[in-house]
Amino acid sequence: MKTRRQFHKVAAATAASLVAPAILGNRVFAQDKPIRIGASVSLTGPLASTKNGLIGYELWRDDVNAAGGLLGRKVELVTYDDQSSAANVPAIYSKLVDVDACDVLFSPYGANLSAPVMPFIKQRDLFMVGMFGLAGNDVAKHDKFFHSGPWGPNSGRDWARGFFDLAKAQGVKKIAIINADLEFSKNAAKGGAEVAKEYGMEIVFNQSYPPNTSDFSAMIRNINAGDPDAIFIASYPADSTAIIRGVKEIGISDKVKLFGGAMIGPQYGALLSSLGPELNGLVNSHTFVPEPTMQTPAIKGFFDRYTPIAVKQGVDPLGYYIPPFYYVAGQIAAAAITGSKSVDPKKMAAFLHANAVDTIAGKIAFNEIGDWKERRVLMVQLRGIKGNDLEQFRSPGRQVILDPPSLKTGDLAAPYNKARAS
């Protein structure tokens, strides 16, 4: 170095050559790092039967990554077991956002577990896809929340409206309503009572019962004393079984035209196979059944891959109720990211509010609080079930779609006692 100035030039050049790659390299690294999708899943605890949804997430992730990822970046799932406890949910989502730096969030399963996370995502202005939380965003009204489930608008009141439409068409004047003392069932019964009143039906019996009630004989006798034309039931799997068996044991009036509505359980393989023919005649809600109006190559392809994994993992081998909509959640997130070319919650939400999304469950358009614009809850009647073989439920004609009219595959068989005996 002849002069101090020359020395400074060389030093500056050396420093720049050392620092520049690091800066540029970081920029490249930021673009290459995976897009992280965070969720809590109920792997244990009373809601563990919903863990087959994880297969839906994983199939979607694998498909996206096989196709090159999103915006050229791989997709990574970050999931934690919430143990079916709402108390664990806030801490899990804080970690997903602040420690794991997830770009997109999927909610926990259902309204009970989702409720604690709604204030958090609203306050932090985060993007979230909701998983089966009935009326999950009706209070928070967060504009970056989108439902993967087909509950439709005003879901707290209207999601089971199909049952009451069928009842109205049958000339039902008197209705009985029973529900479990749990969030989903209470909402369903409250909404059902409002719709029944709107249709001019007299509610002759309206009662709730505690979770895990095993004997419904007293309730069934009291319902019979009210002499209803239809019975709307919002129950959980164990009580659904006890109610159906109770009706068989105690008997029910021949006047009853419709029985069921919002019973959780008969959507799952375990209950379908254990109750078998006892389910005949039941009219109940569902999200997917293998009827001709719903079978598309995309959904068929999904179940072709789901079934062997489910069998291997020992979860519901049918998986009609939840897993396809966990895959749909991924498709909603993917559409938002690719459509907005960003992982910015504001841009992603704006895209979904402006554009419908193609999914394996059909085309979905969202309203301002992320509900599907069109309710697509099915009311199906179980029929022709013989024995306890689960495979029969893969055939059309066992779960006939009565509502919505656009997907209808048959007419209601009534009264319930006659349909039950068929």
Place this chain on the structure above:
Amino acid sequence: MFSIDILLNAIVTGILLGSVYASLALGLAITFGILHIPNIAHPTLVVAGAFFVYTLAQWGLDPIVAAVIGLVPFYVLGLALYLFYSRVFERRGGANVLQSLTLFFGLSLVVEILLVLSFGSELKSVNVSYIGSSLKFGALTVPYRLLIPALLGPVMIAAVWLYLSRTNSGTAIRAVAHEERALSIAGLDPAAVKRHAFGIATATAVVAGAALIMIGPVEPFGGRFQIGRVFAIVVLAGMGSIPGNLVIAIVIGVAEALVASYLNPSWSPGVAFAILLLGLAFRPQGLFGAAR
């Protein structure tokens, strides 16, 4: 609405449910009531018993036969559990209630997870010919789904009570709770007596499990819903009173059925505790327990 039919059916249903509750509580009446070991894992062991019965039922065995087969393995399981408990706590002189509660709480979690890993998290049920039909006497309708499991309770309680009151080893079990040292002086090993009693208590879980799965489907976490009720029965009956266990369980069952029929079923979970509070207010030692 009041009708004699509904009243009669509610009382009979309550008696049947009470008998089933007595089966569920019997193991705890032995471990907690006699041995003073707060085995809060007992309801989970009952669920494990239900899964054992479910497994054998898949091979075509009747749930009651399956339960009888399960008595020996569950007795051995009970011996092992007590051995572990005594090694960890009693021999070190640290078997206080809090530590014991923690141990059995942990045990119940481990059993639940093992059940999930072995059977999955789906509901499991058994199908036998008598489930779904009823016995009818005029206005009275008694579902076999409740009647058969309910019969197991009194039979099992009578057997255990006769064993404890009419045999030497039964007397030793009752004695060990009162005065271990005296038992040692008499030449008996208190640890062996307690181990045997714990084995019997755990063996009752498989019979109670058979009753549970005949009434309705079970899932690995189902034991959690039974803990409060079974503790209420054991405490209100009076620590160690086996026949009192049956009487109190039936009182609670009938009260729940009447509340469900005439007031609101949602109130029925509070019935056991309301009766417990009232009962303890008048007899702190329990309705059938001896004053100490």
